[in-house]
Amino acid sequence: VRPIGSTGEDVDPLTALANLPTRDGRPGVRIVMIQSLDGVVAVDGGSRGLGGPGDMEVYLANRSLADVVLVGAETVRTERYGPARLTPALIEARIHRGQPPLPPIAVVSRSLELDADAPFFTEARARPIVITTTDADRDGVARLDPVADVITAGDDRVDLSRALDELGRRGARHVVCEGGPTLNGAMMRAGLVDEICLTVSPVLVGEGPRLVAGLDGPTDVTVHAAHEHGGFAVLVLRPSNGANPDA
């Protein structure tokens, strides 16, 4: 990774992206997403068509920094999420920082339509977390309870602020949110997004879902850093209503 326009040496994404946002009273939140040049985040229902080796390094570096990875249930379903896996070097770096080898993945879901027999749950080395509502289907809770920590926040929809508080109580200081757009929108509307690490893929794909769904209105964002890695632009952006460590 090197700053855009520089001719400096390539730097490890882990170093360039290491400073996750921090926040008093709750974990800091960085959204990590990839989009096409024309702003689309899914091709044929998934994000894989947008990525490549350079993007994968950025994605894994971000994931490796997290105390908890947060994700919407539809992304787990459509992208067939597996358990968190990292390279030996990234696991080593986590242990060196005093973190467990792998971060737990926390899925936000009201419906609890999640397959308890999927490798996401059965092969996870860090016990997954399911964040749901108090009115969630009791059978769904009973099905997932043996394979995940099921926590509730909110009655008919997940109160994401309370959910973050609970993750904080469990020791998380840094949460990396891997989307998708619906969860991103809910997080943005609640003022819970401190940073967005946006990889821009050098491809135009036409119509499709966008980074954030259902914004109330325009939100100012400042560019905190801009890098290039493996042919992808990597922008670190700070929404005006999130934490602003430099303010």
Ligand SMILES: NC(=O)c1ccc[n+]([C@@H]2O[C@H](COP(=O)([O-])OP(=O)(O)OC[C@H]3O[C@@H](n4cnc5c(N)ncnc54)[C@H](OP(=O)(O)O)[C@@H]3O)[C@@H](O)[C@H]2O)c1
């Ligand atoms: N390009 C990228 O980097 C990237 C990253 C991630 C995803 N994606 C793409 O984005 C698409 C999926 O995104 P999406 O917007 O459809 O879905 P999503 O944000 O992944 O998940 C939405 C689901 O999360 C749960 N949820 C979110 N907020 C909630 C709340 N406040 N209370 C209760 N439940 C809540 C609900 O689950 P239940 O339905 O279970 O109740 C909801 O249906 C896929 O095509 C995926 O490939 C792209």
